[in-house]
Amino acid sequence: MAYEPSGRTAPVPQWLDPSEQQAWRSYLDGHQRLMAELNRQLQHDSALTLTEYRILVLLSEAPGVALRMSDLAAALVCSRSRLTHQIRRMEQSRLVRRTACEDDGRGVIAHLTQDGLRRLRAAAPGHVAAVRRTFLDLLSTGQLETVGTVFDRVSTELNRHSELETN
Numbered sequence: 001m002a003y004e005p006s007g008r009t010a011p012v013p014q015w016l017d018p019s020e021q022q023a024w025r026s027y028l029d030g031h032q033r034l035m036a037e038l039n040r041q042l043q044h045d046s047a048l049t050l051t052e053y054r055i056l057v058l059l060s061e062a063p064g065v066a067l068r069m070s071d072l073a074a075a076l077v078c079s080r081s082r083l084t085h086q087i088r089r090m091e092q093s094r095l096v097r098r099t100a101c102e103d104d105g106r107g108v109i110a111h112l113t114q115d116g117l118r119r120l121r122a123a124a125p126g127h128v129a130a131v132r133r134t135f136l137d138l139l140s141t142g143q144l145e146t147v148g149t150v151f152d153r154v155s156t157e158l159n160r161h162s163e164l165e166t167n
Helices: 018-046 050-061 069-076 080-092 114-134 141-166
Strands: 066-068 096-100 108-112
Touching (some): 018 114, 050 066, 050 069, 050 080, 050 096, 050 108, 066 069, 069 080, 069 108
Antiparallel strands (some): 096 108
């Protein structure tokens, strides 16, 4: 039995066995290196960050090339405050613009601008090539299916857990 600093009993941690530890650390290291490389490529070739690129993609795929800020924050899995700062910077670069939501007056809508769409279209070929070079081309079809299945499951379970906590 383990004890917390408060003196209450705490469950004994179920430590990772060597193969679990290796898999977890490989995931952490590989994910960080992959995101850093994709971010570096976008900044170098297009003067966009990976976050900016993701926002532009999400807006470009949305009906009317616009999303409520709350929906955009949920899609990006980030706080509304953090997104507000990011969108403010992107507005200064004329990639997006914000308007008040006509439905309720409290919400804010982020819109993709023509400049934002132009920058996204210019950045996409290089980004896709980098995704292929640094991720897709390294894996077999079966491995790609496994990665998709694994992270669909992780996302589904974490979303379900999050919804249970908020209800």
